[in-house]
Amino acid sequence: MRSFLAHLCAVVTLGAGLYAALARANLDRAFVYSAGVRRVYPAGHLRQVEIFKSLVPKGPVFYIMDQPDYWQVGLWQRSIYPDNPVFLIYDPALVHAPSTENLRTKHLIAYALCAGNPPPDAGYEWKVELPSYPASIPIVVGKLKR
Amino acid sequence: MFHVSESLIALFLAYCYAAAGDLLTGRRANSLWAWNQSFVVGLSLTTALLFPFSLLLRSHALLAIAALLIAAGSWRLCRTLKPSTAGSWLKRRGRFERKDLLTLAMFGVIAALAIQFIAQNALRACARDGYQIWATKSLVLYHRGAMTTDLLVPGGYDRISAYPMMVSLYQALVCLLRGGFVFERTKPVFAFFFVSMLVSTFRAARGLRSTRVALGAVVLLASIPALTTDTNVEGYADMPQACLVAAVAAALLQEENLRRPASFREPLPWLCVGLLLVKNEGITLLSILCVVIGMFWIAGGPASFVRKCRLYWRPIAVVACGGILRLWMIYWVGGHDGTYSSLASAAAWSRAYGRRLEVPTLCLDRLMDFSQWGLLWPAFLLAIPIVLIGGQRREKAGVLAAALAVAAYTSIFCFTNWDVFKHIITAYDRLMSQLAPLVVVVIGMAYMRLQGAPEGMRQSARIGRKRLVAYVVTALVCILAGLWFSYRRQSPGRSSNIRGGIPITGDFDKNGEPDLLWQNDETRAVTVNYYSTAKEPAMLGWAWLNSAGAPGSRLVAAADFDGNGVPDLVWQDDVTGEVTVHYYGGERGSVELGSKVLDQPERAGWTVVAAADFDRNGTPDLLWQNETTRQVTIHYYGGQQGAVPQGWAWLNREGAPGWRVVAAADFDGNGVPDLVWQQDGSRKVTVHYYGGARGAIQQGWKWLDEAGEPGWKVAGANDFDRNGVPDLVFVNISTRQVVVHFYGGPQGAWWQGWAWLNGSGPRGWTPIVPR
Numbered sequence: 001m002r003s004f005l006a007h008l009c010a011v012v013t014l015g016a017g018l019y020a021a022l023a024r025a026n027l028d029r030a031f032v033y034s035a036g037v038r039r040v041y042p043a044g045h046l047r048q049v050e051i052f053k054s055l056v057p058k059g060p061v062f063y064i065m066d067q068p069d070y071w072q073v074g075l076w077q078r079s080i081y082p083d084n085p086v087f088l089i090y091d092p093a094l095v096h097a098p099s100t101e102n103l104r105t106k107h108l109i110a111y112a113l114c115a116g117n118p119p120p121d122a123g124y125e126w127k128v129e130l131p132s133y134p135a136s137i138p139i140v141v142g143k144l145k146r
Numbered sequence: 147m148f149h150v151s152e153s154l155i156a157l158f159l160a161y162c163y164a165a166a167g168d169l170l171t172g173r174r175a176n177s178l179w180a181w182n183q184s185f186v187v188g189l190s191l192t193t194a195l196l197f198p199f200s201l202l203l204r205s206h207a208l209l210a211i212a213a214l215l216i217a218a219g220s221w222r223l224c225r226t227l228k229p230s231t232a233g234s235w236l237k238r239r240g241r242f243e244r245k246d247l248l249t250l251a252m253f254g255v256i257a258a259l260a261i262q263f264i265a266q267n268a269l270r271a272c273a274r275d276g277y278q279i280w281a282t283k284s285l286v287l288y289h290r291g292a293m294t295t296d297l298l299v300p301g302g303y304d305r306i307s308a309y310p311m312m313v314s315l316y317q318a319l320v321c322l323l324r325g326g327f328v329f330e331r332t333k334p335v336f337a338f339f340f341v342s343m344l345v346s347t348f349r350a351a352r353g354l355r356s357t358r359v360a361l362g363a364v365v366l367l368a369s370i371p372a373l374t375t376d377t378n379v380e381g382y383a384d385m386p387q388a389c390l391v392a393a394v395a396a397a398l399l400q401e402e403n404l405r406r407p408a409s410f411r412e413p414l415p416w417l418c419v420g421l422l423l424v425k426n427e428g429i430t431l432l433s434i435l436c437v438v439i440g441m442f443w444i445a446g447g448p449a450s451f452v453r454k455c456r457l458y459w460r461p462i463a464v465v466a467c468g469g470i471l472r473l474w475m476i477y478w479v480g481g482h483d484g485t486y487s488s489l490a491s492a493a494a495w496s497r498a499y500g501r502r503l504e505v506p507t508l509c510l511d512r513l514m515d516f517s518q519w520g521l522l523w524p525a526f527l528l529a530i531p532i533v534l535i536g537g538q539r540r541e542k543a544g545v546l547a548a549a550l551a552v553a554a555y556t557s558i559f560c561f562t563n564w565d566v567f568k569h570i571i572t573a574y575d576r577l578m579s580q581l582a583p584l585v586v587v588v589i590g591m592a593y594m595r596l597q598g599a600p601e602g603m604r605q606s607a608r609i610g611r612k613r614l615v616a617y618v619v620t621a622l623v624c625i626l627a628g629l630w631f632s633y634r635r636q637s638p639g640r641s642s643n644i645r646g647g648i649p650i651t652g653d654f655d656k657n658g659e660p661d662l663l664w665q666n667d668e669t670r671a672v673t674v675n676y677y678s679t680a681k682e683p684a685m686l687g688w689a690w691l692n693s694a695g696a697p698g699s700r701l702v703a704a705a706d707f708d709g710n711g712v713p714d715l716v717w718q719d720d721v722t723g724e725v726t727v728h729y730y731g732g733e734r735g736s737v738e739l740g741s742k743v744l745d746q747p748e749r750a751g752w753t754v755v756a757a758a759d760f761d762r763n764g765t766p767d768l769l770w771q772n773e774t775t776r777q778v779t780i781h782y783y784g785g786q787q788g789a790v791p792q793g794w795a796w797l798n799r800e801g802a803p804g805w806r807v808v809a810a811a812d813f814d815g816n817g818v819p820d821l822v823w824q825q826d827g828s829r830k831v832t833v834h835y836y837g838g839a840r841g842a843i844q845q846g847w848k849w850l851d852e853a854g855e856p857g858w859k860v861a862g863a864n865d866f867d868r869n870g871v872p873d874l875v876f877v878n879i880s881t882r883q884v885v886v887h888f889y890g891g892p893q894g895a896w897w898q899g900w901a902w903l904n905g906s907g908p909r910g911w912t913p914i915v916p917r
Contacts, residue, residue, distance in 0.1 A: 021259065038270075
């Protein structure tokens, strides 16, 4: 009897675990196996990076955003590293602040990415709007005025 | 998707790690367990060396580690190629062939579960922390060749710089040998951690003298969704931390009572050092382990304690050096992680005291989530007293360590500087998955004690018959209660689309509970997730609504246009802006019945943001918002299948730049939907009430969330708690986890609580709340 009850407990616990695993596998059928996200970088982002690299030489750049969206910043910081280290400016009002100017002088930063809806104006000599993709936010790249 | 060359490189490196472990421990691994232990010891050793190498060799540290590993691998290979080794392998194969059917079946299940882990790991992209922390540290290590005090910004401090390097080092070595860094190609390393974790757990449980129980423990471990899916296949470091926990548990439970002083080459202290080098939680785990071992040593009396210290002074010195090295590294990087308050702060303790009930309740809710854990935690809670009373000293130490770790991982949330519930829902399952190997071994111990210890296994205290019966009955009651609790969350409800006089909307399977739609960001495929009518929403299942997808079009709303009680899907073309409705019905509302064009607009910059019945004619109307000015209009529909335009009106002519309409539902109970707005940056939420002629006259407004929820976007609104007031569905922008915030009170603007709708967060998919 004692052995039977111990076995029953074990079977119930193991059975519940396997049932949970099967239920999850069923859910994962759609979200992982059929149509899961295969790459960190969406194809649209890679197109943006390609255009960015054709326009901007190696060297640090600013990333200016009008609202906190750290996933998008992360995409840019990592996809153009180490050619273009990204200095983040999380508030458009800080673009012309003395600290930003110091950073610009120290690291010879001449280019900026500006993201937002609409992208904040950092004071460009020229700028190019990068093509959007699903779930992206509008973004421009340009050379900053001296 | 299956990165073969990187997997082979990772395998080669695993061999080299094992060789380094063999060199350190001064033995020659000749069984799967010994190989596995050498692999983890090698990982610990090389990761410990990375920091001093970075100080001494600067940018050549990674190269030096790679050279050392390859040298160790070559040495091991030369020794392995001796012909005498072939015979021992054959002998071991012979042992496996003698297993019975049940044992083989369990091997099969474990293999299948391991294959699913490896497949998911290969198929899924690195998710948030896997990408932004661990693989990023590997990226920096790969490019700089050594550990650095900054991360991606030259000269800047980043809190994750101080995170330990074991996973990142393995990833960087794979990239170094393949000749280039690609985020997706760092993932094969996780398969080796996973297999190692299973082998270590088997070994730890094998100490219970039963192969079947050990295999059962491994099956239980490998079946836990919280450990083997989601973040753990997407490059997070919690499963590798669990791998180290399993290795330490196995070594601890196998450790023999020494009569001679232990040497520096014992595996256990090196594994303890490795425990510190995967994630920051390793410091907590090692501290708990030291406390528990110290307690048991002291329990034998001061003389015994001194004798033990003398016997084990060398391993103690190794662990102490590892701890100092880790603290030195944190000090070297500088700065601090602001996630938790300092324990030295009185204000932090005061705040923690205020959270003393909230935190355990939220954590318990997570542990009882059947879809994530099965019945693992109820079984563990039951196992604790059984092993504490009837187990051997080492078993008691294991139980005590596991229980203390659970308590520490729970109480740490009392000190979080984040929003408590958000922190718990995003991190608690991951943290607890680190302890899963130890927990399944404890459950195995309790099973053996319930059955009666087998021959050759000493019982420190015999459990009497009456007490045993009491335990078994309690076990059954607890497990049945756990089952009831789980199924209560999933029980189907009434088949009606009227509930207490309140019409139910957004219900595809007509079970009286709103469902949730998901759309794939790239293919635009659409699924529906069915929810139950229990007190808390729980997912019952899912179905495709559109498996082929429709690139170029986007699902913008879902509401019942044809009046059959099943919501229909409203699509808008990305380029032309054309709006179509696709009618649904049939089995569980998942069969497409046809489609019609609703609008062919010539209004550039306007998008459909919601569908709701403003003119109260029984047909949903389309809500449009201008992308730039954020003005809002309503376009009325009626007639056959609800597809005939009936005119339009302004809802907000002035616009509200920076604010977006995220839902339309009746909060004040006047029968007219109200507009829910959310600010782009702060994520604050308001409701604007409407009424009057055709529901187009604004009647006032109120805050729904004045503090804002940065990182969380409102996906829609529907009544999930059956109180007649719509609730807000929030989606995390990065993780895509979904929660519902319940509302009630005057004008439906009082927050009443929250619940999960989807804790896994399928990345690459966007939720839509049907009406």
